[in-house]
Amino acid sequence: MRDFKGKTAVITGAASGIGFALAEKFANEGMNIILADIEQGTLDIAVSKISKLGVEAHGVTVDVMDKNALNHLFDESVKAFKNVHILCNNAGVASTADANGIWELDESDWEWVLGVNFYGTLYGMQAFIPHMLNHKEEGHVLNTISLAGILPGEAIYGVSKHAALALSESMWQGLKNVKSNIGASVLCPGFVNTNIIESNRNRPDHLPTENKTNFLLKKLASSVLKRGKEPTEIADITIEAIKDNKFYILPHTSYDEMIEERYKRILSRTEPQEADMQEILKGTLLGEKGEW
Numbered sequence: 001m002r003d004f005k006g007k008t009a010v011i012t013g014a015a016s017g018i019g020f021a022l023a024e025k026f027a028n029e030g031m032n033i034i035l036a037d038i039e040q041g042t043l044d045i046a047v048s049k050i051s052k053l054g055v056e057a058h059g060v061t062v063d064v065m066d067k068n069a070l071n072h073l074f075d076e077s078v079k080a081f082k083n084v085h086i087l088c089n090n091a092g093v094a095s096t097a098d099a100n101g102i103w104e105l106d107e108s109d110w111e112w113v114l115g116v117n118f119y120g121t122l123y124g125m126q127a128f129i130p131h132m133l134n135h136k137e138e139g140h141v142l143n144t145i146s147l148a149g150i151l152p153g154e155a156i157y158g159v160s161k162h163a164a165l166a167l168s169e170s171m172w173q174g175l176k177n178v179k180s181n182i183g184a185s186v187l188c189p190g191f192v193n194t195n196i197i198e199s200n201r202n203r204p205d206h207l208p209t210e211n212k213t214n215f216l217l218k219k220l221a222s223s224v225l226k227r228g229k230e231p232t233e234i235a236d237i238t239i240e241a242i243k244d245n246k247f248y249i250l251p252h253t254s255y256d257e258m259i260e261e262r263y264k265r266i267l268s269r270t271e272p273q274e275a276d277m278q279e280i281l282k283g284t285l286l287g288e289k290g291e292w
Contacts, residue, residue, distance in 0.1 A: 013091030064120030
């Protein structure tokens, strides 16, 4: 998809971070924008900023864990702009729960992280793709995943992102099967300067956790994220990839060897790479591995 002017983009998690950067870039391309987010105050500010770029922008408060909320987002989007052309399932959360093994983590932790990162993506696809197929205009679906969806090592977050990647690959195949003119991409960044590490600020009251926060992990992750790539850089790379109809968008090239090593181990029928997240974060801070 290369012609964006006058078309409509819907973005979840759009009030800040990568989502807001995507909204800015799409607006600069002349698109009308629906910004969806769970944080009403931040969302109102974001909508005001996008509106000043000379396009029409609307905000919808959405909890992507709720399928009905995604259906409501769809209704509001078509009410405002009739047809939706780009869907960005971008909302995501991270967990810093402390446990020796994933078998010790609370059911509520699984329900929350999978609810946003996996089901939020699925519900968005279910709400919008039938409409995008029906109006038959050119379109694109972007699902924000993470390198954690390709590499091992992350507990609940990694499981949710691996699942979302598999979901997205199946979506791509399905769109091919019906010979649609809808492209698809997965955005798999490394460390980006966002506030995702503070995801607990939006954790639902009905999903409390008994697991303690791993404050060292949280502090390390916060330091690394602050030195990561800026969301605007990620958005620039993403827009160009959508124009070129690339499926896999990996902005951090310094992890290519780790990705290659993963698949070498799979094909050699051995065992996974060891991936202690605290050690990875320490190494990144020291400049031993990773990329800002």
